[in-house]
Amino acid sequence: MGENKNIKMKLARIQKDLSQEQLAEVVGVTRQTIGLIEAGNYNPTLKLCIAICKALDRTLNDIFWEE
Numbered sequence: 001m002g003e004n005k006n007i008k009m010k011l012a013r014i015q016k017d018l019s020q021e022q023l024a025e026v027v028g029v030t031r032q033t034i035g036l037i038e039a040g041n042y043n044p045t046l047k048l049c050i051a052i053c054k055a056l057d058r059t060l061n062d063i064f065w066e067e
Contacts, residue, residue: 005040009063012056013038027051 013023013034020034027034027048036042037052044052049064056063 006038006063009052009056010038012058012063016056018055023052023055026055 013020018026019031020038021031024031024034028051029048033042033044037044049060053060053063
């Protein structure tokens with residue numbers, strides 16, 4: 001799974017001017033978890049995906065749907 005970097009999540013986070021640490025705080029996980037998701041090395045729960053999308057003002061499709 002490691003080759004599936006989550007560039008869309010990283011770009012959305014940067015557009016919202018949030019650091020990994022800030023996003024992690026908003027959704028209730030560690031900065032490392034956000035880093036692992038962005039690197040494609042962690043498969044987040046649906047609950048966490050929804051929290052991330054709400055924090056970034058994006059839909060699940062915007063962030064997590066693979067083309």
